[in-house]
Amino acid sequence: xxxxxxxxxxxxLLVSFLMFTLAPVAALGWLGFRLLEQERALERQRTHEGxxxxxxxxxxxxxxxxxxxxxxxxxxxxxxxxQVEATASELGRRLDDALIVVSSPRGIDGYPPGRLLYYPxxxxxxxxxxxxxxxxxxxxxxxxxxxxxxxxxxxxTGSPEPxxxxxxxxxxxxxxxxxxxxxxxxxxxxxxxxxxxxPVGGLPADMLARHERCSLLAxxxxxxxxxxxxxxxxxxxxxxHWRLKRAAYRFYAQEAHLRLAPDRDTRTLDARALEQxxxxxxxxxxxxxxxxxxxxxxPCARSCASTTAPSFFSGGTRRSAGPPWWPGLAxxxxxxxxxxxxxxxxxx
Numbered sequence: 001x002x003x004x005x006x007x008x009x010x011x012x013l014l015v016s017f018l019m020f021t022l023a024p025v026a027a028l029g030w031l032g033f034r035l036l037e038q039e040r041a042l043e044r045q046r047t048h049e050g051x052x053x054x055x056x057x058x059x060x061x062x063x064x065x066x067x068x069x070x071x072x073x074x075x076x077x078x079x080x081x082x083q084v085e086a087t088a089s090e091l092g093r094r095l096d097d098a099l100i101v102v103s104s105p106r107g108i109d110g111y112p113p114g115r116l117l118y119y120p121x122x123x124x125x126x127x128x129x130x131x132x133x134x135x136x137x138x139x140x141x142x143x144x145x146x147x148x149x150x151x152x153x154x155x156x157t158g159s160p161e162p163x164x165x166x167x168x169x170x171x172x173x174x175x176x177x178x179x180x181x182x183x184x185x186x187x188x189x190x191x192x193x194x195x196x197x198x199p200v201g202g203l204p205a206d207m208l209a210r211h212e213r214c215s216l217l218a219x220x221x222x223x224x225x226x227x228x229x230x231x232x233x234x235x236x237x238x239x240x241h242w243r244l245k246r247a248a249y250r251f252y253a254q255e256a257h258l259r260l261a262p263d264r265d266t267r268t269l270d271a272r273a274l275e276q277x278x279x280x281x282x283x284x285x286x287x288x289x290x291x292x293x294x295x296x297x298x299p300c301a302r303s304c305a306s307t308t309a310p311s312f313f314s315g316g317t318r319r320s321a322g323p324p325w326w327p328g329l330a331x332x333x334x335x336x337x338x339x340x341x342x343x344x345x346x347x348x
Contacts, residue, residue: 069098076100085109101283107243110283114240117273117280118249120287125199128163132156136171146178157191166198166205173212182220189213197242204242207233211252214259230259234266238273246284 072091079087084102092100092111100111107123110116136152139145153175156168173188192209200208210233217226234256236242237249244252253273260266 073100076102089113099279099283103287108283108287110240115276115279116283117238117240117276118244118246118284119280120246120284122202122243122245125202126163127199127201128161128167132159132164133167133171136168140171140175146175150175150179150181162195162198163200166192166195166200169195170200170205170208173209177212177216177219182216186213186216186220189216203244203248207236207242207244207252211255214256218259226259227261227264230256231261231264234260234269238269238276240276246280 072094076084076087076091088100088102088109088111092113092115095112099115101116102109102111103121108116108119108121110119133153133156136149136156139152140149143149150172153168153172157165157172159165159168169188169192173185173192176182176185176188189209189212193206193213195205197204197206199205210229214226214230214233217223217229234253237253237256257266
C-alpha cells in the first residue's frame with residue numbers, strides 16, 4: 001500500500017460529514033426563507049390594515065364634513081326667495097373646491113362665482129327684434145356690400161336697447177372686417193367689449209368681441225397683441241367669467257388656447273382647468289340624472305357617482321314647499337340639496 005493512502009480520510013466518513021453538515025445548513029436556509037416570507041406577509045397585512053384604518057378615518061371625516069355642510073345648506077333651504085342669492089354667496093365663500101348650485105326656471109347659478117366653467121342648463125335670453133336688422137342684413141348677405149352694411153349697422157349702435165346695440169356693433173365689426181377696414185373693425189369690437197356680457201345669439205357680447213379681436217389682430221400681423229388678447233380671454237374662460245353651455249365653452253377655450261404665444265407654458269392653467277372641468281361634469285351628471293328621473297327626490301339622501309370626471313358625492317335635504325328652485329352643493333366630495341324639479345331641457 002502506498003504511503004499516501006494512510007493519510008487519506010475514509011470516503012464513507014467524508015460523505016457522512018458532508019451530509020450531516022449540509023442538511024442543517026439547508027434547513028436553516030429554508031427556515032430563513034420562510035421567516036422572511038412571513039415577515040413580508042405580516043408587513044403587507046400591517047400596510048393593508050394601516051390603509052384601511054386611514055380610509056376609515058377619511059370616510060368618517062368626510063361624512064362629518066358632509067353633515068356639517070348639510071347643516072349649513074339648511075340655512076339656504078329655509079331662506080326667503082329674495083335672500084337666496086346673498087345666502088348662497090355667503091356659503092360659497094366658505095367652501096374649498098366645492099360649489100353651491102341653485103337651479104331655477106331662469107337657469108343655474110353657481111356660488112362662489114367663477115368656479116363653474118359651463119352650465120348644463122341656461123334659460124334663453126330675449127333676442128332683439130329681427131326686423132330691426134333686416135335692411136343691414138339685406139345689404140350684407142343679398143347685395144354683398146359690406147361697406148354699406150357696416151354703415152347700416154352703425155346707425156343701430158345708438159339704440160337705447162343694449163341687445164340691439166350689441167348685435168349692431170357685432171354686425172358692424174364683421175362687415176368692416178369684410179371691407180378690410182381692420183382698424184375700424186377693431187374699434188367696433190372694442191366698443192362691444194365695453195358693453196359687457198349682453199347676450200347676442202345666446203352668447204356674451206364681450207366674449208364674442210374679444211374672440212374676434214384675437215383673430216383680427218393676427219390677421220393685421222399684430223401677433224404680440226393677438227397673443228396678449230388670447231391669453232386674457234383664455235384666463236377669463238378658465239375663470240368661469242361667463243355663463244356658457246358646454247359646447248360654447250369648449251369651442252372658445254380651444255380657439256383661445258390655439259392663439260396663445262408659442263412659448264407660453266400653460267401647464268399650470270391647463271391643470272387647474274381640468275379640476276374645474278371635473279366639477280362642471282359632476283354638476284352636469286347630477287342634472288342629467290335628475291332630468292332623466294333616475295333618482296327620485298327624497299327628504300334626505302347622499303349618493304356617489306363616477307363618470308369621466310373623478311368620483312363625487314351628492315346628498316342633502318329638501319323642503320317640500322316653495323317655488324321651483326333647487327339649491328345644491330357639488331364638488332369632488334360634494335353635498336347637495338333639492339326642492340322641486342326645474343323645467344326639462346337639453347344640456348347643450
